[in-house]
Amino acid sequence: MTPGIRPLVAGNWKMNGTSASLNELRMIGNGFMSGLDAETEALVCVPATLLAHAAEILSRTPVRAGGEDCHTKESGAYTGCISAEMLKDAGASHVIVGHSECREQSGEDDATVQAKASAAWRAGLVAVVCIGETRAEREAGNTLDVLSRQIAGSVPPDATASNTIIAYEPVWAIGTGLTPTAADVAEAHAHIREKLSEKLGSAAAKMRILYGGSVKPSNAVELLGVRNVDGALVGGASLKAADFLGIAEAYRNIS
Ligand SMILES: O=C(CO)COP(=O)(O)O
Numbered sequence: 001m002t003p004g005i006r007p008l009v010a011g012n013w014k015m016n017g018t019s020a021s022l023n024e025l026r027m028i029g030n031g032f033m034s035g036l037d038a039e040t041e042a043l044v045c046v047p048a049t050l051l052a053h054a055a056e057i058l059s060r061t062p063v064r065a066g067g068e069d070c071h072t073k074e075s076g077a078y079t080g081c082i083s084a085e086m087l088k089d090a091g092a093s094h095v096i097v098g099h100s101e102c103r104e105q106s107g108e109d110d111a112t113v114q115a116k117a118s119a120a121w122r123a124g125l126v127a128v129v130c131i132g133e134t135r136a137e138r139e140a141g142n143t144l145d146v147l148s149r150q151i152a153g154s155v156p157p158d159a160t161a162s163n164t165i166i167a168y169e170p171v172w173a174i175g176t177g178l179t180p181t182a183a184d185v186a187e188a189h190a191h192i193r194e195k196l197s198e199k200l201g202s203a204a205a206k207m208r209i210l211y212g213g214s215v216k217p218s219n220a221v222e223l224l225g226v227r228n229v230d231g232a233l234v235g236g237a238s239l240k241a242a243d244f245l246g247i248a249e250a251y252r253n254i255s
Helices: 019-033 048-058 084-089 100-105 110-122 135-139 143-154 182-206 217-224 241-253
Strands: 008-012 041-045 064-067 094-097 126-131 164-168 209-212 231-234
Touching: 008 164, 008 209, 008 241, 019 041, 019 048, 019 241, 041 094, 048 064, 048 084, 064 084, 084 110, 094 110, 110 126, 110 143, 126 143, 135 143, 143 182, 164 182, 182 209, 182 217, 217 231, 217 241, 231 241
Parallel strands: 008 041, 008 231, 041 064, 064 094, 094 126, 126 164, 164 209, 209 231
Antiparallel strands: none
C-alpha cells in the first residue's frame, strides 16, 4: 500500500481462455459490482481473440479489459501482430508491455518495451510495464541492479502516474508457486519507487507499482500489505473468478 494510491488488482490470462471462459469474467464483473470496487480497481487482460467480448461483458461493471501485448507500430505489414490502436478499438483501457514471457520468447529488449509503452499512450491506453529479475540474477545478488537497468531502459522519460503502471514480477516467482519474502518485496518496491523518482520526479510518488508472481488468495494479504505494493498482476489465479475475487478481498484485511 502507498497512502493516497488506490490499489489495482489486474489479471493476465496469458494464452488461456476461449469463449467458454467468459463466464468467469462475468462472475469477476459481478463480484466487483457487489462492493469490492470500494476497496480496489480491477482490470483483466485477456487474449486479443476475447478482448471485444470481454470489454462488452465488463462494460456494465467497474472492471476494465486490457490487452496482453502490442506492437510498436500503428498498422502495416506485421503479420500476426496487434497494434495498441487495435486493442483500443476492441475496448481495451490498458495493455501489458515487457512481460518477461515476451522478453524471453521474443527477445524483446528494454528499448522495444519502452517503444511499446509509448505506442500504448499514442492509442490512449495505460501501459503496464513489467520488470523483474531472473533466478540467476537474484542468486548473483543483482536484483536491484537489474531493476535499475530495466527502469532506465523500459520506462519512457515522460511517463506519468495516469499513463503508466509498473509491475514488478520476479521471473522465478511466475507460475512456480514461489514468492519472495515480504521483506524482499518491500526492498524491491522501495528501490523501484526511488529509481522512478530519480527518473520521473514527482510523477513517481503516485505511480502504481504492482507485484506479480504466484499471487493467490492465501498469500494476498501478506504480499499486498507491503509498503509500496499498490496492487497485483495475477496470472494463473485470474482464470478462476473465485480466486481473483479472493485476492481482491485481501484489501478488506489490509489497512
Ligand atoms: O506472470 C504473471 C502475471 O503477469 C504471474 O503469473 P502467476 O500468477 O501465474 O505466477
